[in-house]
Amino acid sequence: xxxATFFLISLVKCGVVLFVLLTLVAYIQxxxxxxxxxxxxxxxxxxxxxxxxxxxxxxxxKFILKEDITPDSAHKFLYLLSPALSATLSMLAITVIPIxxxxxxxxxxxxxMQITDINVGLLFILGVTSLGVYGIVLAGWSSNSKxxxxxxxxxxxxxxxxxxxxxxALIGPVILAGSLSLRKIVDAQQHYWFLLPQFLxxxxxxxxxxxxxxxxxxxxxxxxxxxxxxxxxxxxxxxFALFFLAEYINMITVSCVAxxxxxxxxxxxxxxxxxxxxxxxxxxxxxxxxxxxxxYIWVRGTxxxxxxxxxxxxxxxxxxxxxLGNILVTSLIVGLLA
Amino acid sequence: MQxxxxxxxxxxxxAGAVNLLVQRAPINAALSLVAVMGALAVLYLLLGAxxxxxxxxxxxxxxxxVLFVFVIMLLNAQPDPSSHRSRVxxxxxxxxxxxLVVEFCGFLATQFAxxxxxxxxxxxxxxxxxxxxxxxxLLPFEVTSVxxxxxxxxxxxxxxxxxxxxxxxxDAPSVTRKSxxxxxxx
Amino acid sequence: MIPLSYYLILSAILxxxxxxxxxxxxxxITVFISIELMLNGVNLSFVAFSHFLRDIGGxxxxxxxxxxxxxxxxxxxxxIVAVYRNRTxxxxxxxxxxxx
Numbered sequence: 123x124x125x126a127t128f129f130l131i132s133l134v135k136c137g138v139v140l141f142v143l144l145t146l147v148a149y150i151q152x153x154x155x156x157x158x159x160x161x162x163x164x165x166x167x168x169x170x171x172x173x174x175x176x177x178x179x180x181x182x183x184k185f186i187l188k189e190d191i192t193p194d195s196a197h198k199f200l201y202l203l204s205p206a207l208s209a210t211l212s213m214l215a216i217t218v219i220p221i222x223x224x225x226x227x228x229x230x231x232x233x234x235m236q237i238t239d240i241n242v243g244l245l246f247i248l249g250v251t252s253l254g255v256y257g258i259v260l261a262g263w264s265s266n267s268k269x270x271x272x273x274x275x276x277x278x279x280x281x282x283x284x285x286x287x288x289x290x291a292l293i294g295p296v297i298l299a300g301s302l303s304l305r306k307i308v309d310a311q312q313h314y315w316f317l318l319p320q321f322l323x324x325x326x327x328x329x330x331x332x333x334x335x336x337x338x339x340x341x342x343x344x345x346x347x348x349x350x351x352x353x354x355x356x357x358x359x360x361x362f363a364l365f366f367l368a369e370y371i372n373m374i375t376v377s378c379v380a381x382x383x384x385x386x387x388x389x390x391x392x393x394x395x396x397x398x399x400x401x402x403x404x405x406x407x408x409x410x411x412x413x414x415x416x417x418y419i420w421v422r423g424t425x426x427x428x429x430x431x432x433x434x435x436x437x438x439x440x441x442x443x444x445x446l447g448n449i450l451v452t453s454l455i456v457g458l459l460a
Numbered sequence: 461m462q463x464x465x466x467x468x469x470x471x472x473x474x475a476g477a478v479n480l481l482v483q484r485a486p487i488n489a490a491l492s493l494v495a496v497m498g499a500l501a502v503l504y505l506l507l508g509a510x511x512x513x514x515x516x517x518x519x520x521x522x523x524x525x526v527l528f529v530f531v532i533m534l535l536n537a538q539p540d541p542s543s544h545r546s547r548v549x550x551x552x553x554x555x556x557x558x559x560l561v562v563e564f565c566g567f568l569a570t571q572f573a574x575x576x577x578x579x580x581x582x583x584x585x586x587x588x589x590x591x592x593x594x595x596x597x598l599l600p601f602e603v604t605s606v607x608x609x610x611x612x613x614x615x616x617x618x619x620x621x622x623x624x625x626x627x628x629x630x631d632a633p634s635v636t637r638k639s640x641x642x643x644x645x646x
Numbered sequence: 647m648i649p650l651s652y653y654l655i656l657s658a659i660l661x662x663x664x665x666x667x668x669x670x671x672x673x674x675i676t677v678f679i680s681i682e683l684m685l686n687g688v689n690l691s692f693v694a695f696s697h698f699l700r701d702i703g704g705x706x707x708x709x710x711x712x713x714x715x716x717x718x719x720x721x722x723x724x725x726i727v728a729v730y731r732n733r734t735x736x737x738x739x740x741x742x743x744x745x746x
Contacts, residue, residue: 125461200487242586245514252522256494259526263487263533275533282526302586466648470656477663477683486675493679493686496660500686507653507697512708516689519712524682524719531723532675535730540673557666564658568651575650575698582700592702593709604713611717618724 131228135237139216147370148178154419161423188359193266196356200264205357205364208257212371215250218243219378220305222388222404234305243304244296247379248289251334255281257368258343258353265356274353276430277336277343283437284333284340290445291326294452295383304379308387315386323448324384326441328417331376333437335369337418339425340433377414385410462506462579469506473499485539490528497521508583653694660687674729674738678722685715 152174156166167174192201222235240246255278262274296302298319299310307316317324333340343353354365381387390406392399428436476496480489497520504513593601664687667680689708696704730736 200491240510241583242510242514245511245518249514249517249522252518252526255522255526256529259529259533263529271533275530278526278530282523463648466652470652473656474659474663477660480676480679480683481663481667481670486673486679489676489679493682496683497686500690503653503656503690504693506648507693509693509696509705509708512693512705515709515712519716520682520686524716527719527723528675528679528682531727535675535727535736537673537675537736540671540676553669557662561659561662564662565655568654568658572649572651572654576647577650577653577694577697578647582697584696584702584705588702589705589709592706597703597706600710604710604717607717608713611721615720615724618721618728 131233132237134228135233136217139237140213143213143216143371143374144367146374147367148182150370150373150415151181151366152177153415154422157416157419158423161420182363185359185363190359190361191356193356195266197264197266200260201356202361204257204261204264205361205368207260208254208368209364209371211250211254211257212368212375215247215375216371216378218246218304219375219382220308220387221407223308224400224403236305239303239305242302244292244302244307244379244383247375248285248292251288251372252282252285254334254368254372255285257365261357261365262353265353267356269355270353273343273355277353280333280336280340280343280430280433280437283434284330284441287326287437287441287445288330288334290442290449291323291330292379292383293445294320294323294448297449297452297456304382308382308389311386311389315384315389317384317386320384320448320452322444323452324380326445326448327380327384330437330441331380332418332421333433335372335376335418337369337373338422339427341427342430342433373415373418374411377411377418380414381407381410466503466506469499469502472496473503486532486537487529490525490532493528494521494525497525506579507577508580510583511586511589512584650694650698654691657687657691657694660684660690663687672737672739674726674736674741675723677738678719678726682715682719685711 152167155177156174159166167177170176170180192198217237218240220234220236220239225234227233258274258277258281262270262272262277265271295307295316298316299307301307301310310316332338336343354362357365387410388403388407390402392402394402473496476492476499480492480496483489483492497516501513501516501521504510504516661684664680664682664684667683668677671677671680689711692704692708692711694704696702696708726736729741733741735741
């Protein structure tokens with residue numbers, strides 16, 4: 123494929139993914155408020171638009187028009203860098219996520235349904251997640267405030283600990299699939315989903331993912347009742363919106379990876395005429411991702427949060443040994459059966 | 461196009477390294493090093509070492525440098541005050557450094573002038589790396605695991621906070637002097 | 647294509663800048679950061695030769711250099727924290743209790 127066409131196709135794909143992502147983030151936020159509201163026997167926002175569907179637009183306008191306050195004693199460069207870093211890194215991880223099996227035709231070339239397919243896609247996502255710690259650490263440090271510093275130190279140590287469990291849990295399916303490329307992992311699940319042989323890894327991954335994205339029950343870094351707002355206490359308006367965007371995009375990334383690695387990606391019953399056969403894999407993928415997002419929101423409305431020492435003890439003393447044991451058993455079984 | 465990529469990221473790496481020398485605050489030096497590591501990761505990708513490139517981001521930039529930033533935050537490392545080094549060292553030292561660099565580069569340029577490196581000629585796959593690591597290089601692998609264990613124990617022992625010594629008079633409040641700027645988290 | 651010497655020259659420049667930082671800087675954490683810069687320069691050299699000689703051994707060595715850098719950084723920073731608790735300074739010139 124000539125270079126110019128390749129750039130053009132990549133640009134178009136990036137634009138489409140970005141647009142879909144930003145809209146999705148806005149409506150996940152609305153869905154969260156409404157679902158948590160229903161779980162608490164109240165309706166969520168209903169006034170703006172029919173059933174409150176224009177609420178995200180109102181929120182966006184609010185974020186843009188709010189006064190942008192920068193604390194006097196903050197380190198200016200790092201203070202501005204942190205939200206941008208968080209948002210950029212979270213969007214980077216989406217580039218290797220495939221949403222469908224076939225290829226689509228753009229500008230006369232066949233191109234896979236992901237922005238790029240690299241041989242070590244899963245490692246790329248893990249690397250970007252581990253860089254995400256910088257957004258939190260620098261935000262807390264540069265805000266020059268007690269609540270921010272405490273929140274960011276807790277958040278960073280939590281993220282580093284659970285990142286280990288996350289990576290180790292993902293190695294089980296990689297052993298079964300024989301490749302780190304996300305597309306090949308999904309292709310290896312044609313006969314059965316990796317959920318069945320790797321159920322323990324799935325549970326470990328899900329728990330570690332909740333901790334990585336700083337969601338309840340692991341949201342002590344942003345604990346709204348205890349720490350002001352944790353590491354983003356001193357941020358207002360657009361900068362806060364960027365942190366918020368980064369958190370929801372991380373949620374989407376983690377749900378997509380869980381779908382691809384454990385739930386078989388876009389594999390599902392395919393039937394009907396040709397147009398339906400093209401759309402159905404995409405539909406199954408979106409359905410599974412939405413299931414994980416609903417699980418996030420459901421857990422948020424239900425569970426209390428962990429205390430910091432309970433959180434760290436759980437990550438190091440329970441999840442990491444279990445994940446290592448899972449790798450051991452998986453590789454033994456695969457080695458003996460081969 | 462790979463020549464353009466190489467020059468862009470090589471310039472970024474050198475600029476980051478020079479910034480590391482110029483900056484006085486340790487936090488800025490640490491972040492400059494993270495930028496250098498990112499640029500080097502792209503250069504590793506140009507050289508076909510995709511696993512190493514992403515492990516560099518994951519381990520080096522994402523864990524080791526985070527450890528550095530943590531320690532800088534905890535110790536509240538302040539920017540360097542102006543050094544009282546001798547002017548002689550600077551007058552002689554910088555030309556000698558430049559001479560060293562030029563001599564290095566001259567030697568390398570003449571030795572390997574006709575050795576082209578084409579992107580994509582040799583892509584080291586993760587499978588090949590893993591096979592070599594667990595067959596031919598098994599002994600260093602096991603030795604490094606012992607190294608990690610020793611390092612882990614050593615780091616925990618050295619950095620663990622000591623218990624306050626028991627106070628003779630139980631009614632008096634225990635006074636412990638905390639160094640300025642040190643953050644106490646319990 | 648790019649001559650191998652370009653990669654090696656870049657590696658040499660990074661290494662020399664690391665040495666310069668190691669010698670010039672007075673803050674012990676910045677000295678450690680310069681050591682990491684030196685290790686990165688050497689890593690680039692290893693990966694360049696690994697590609698040039700079509701040998702996986704270069705990549706393996708980079709792996710081990712990263713492992714050693716991780717172990718050394720963790721122990722070194724623990725030592726720095728312990729020294730800071732006792733001397734409350736991070737200036738290398740002031741850590742001179744063993745001087746005659």
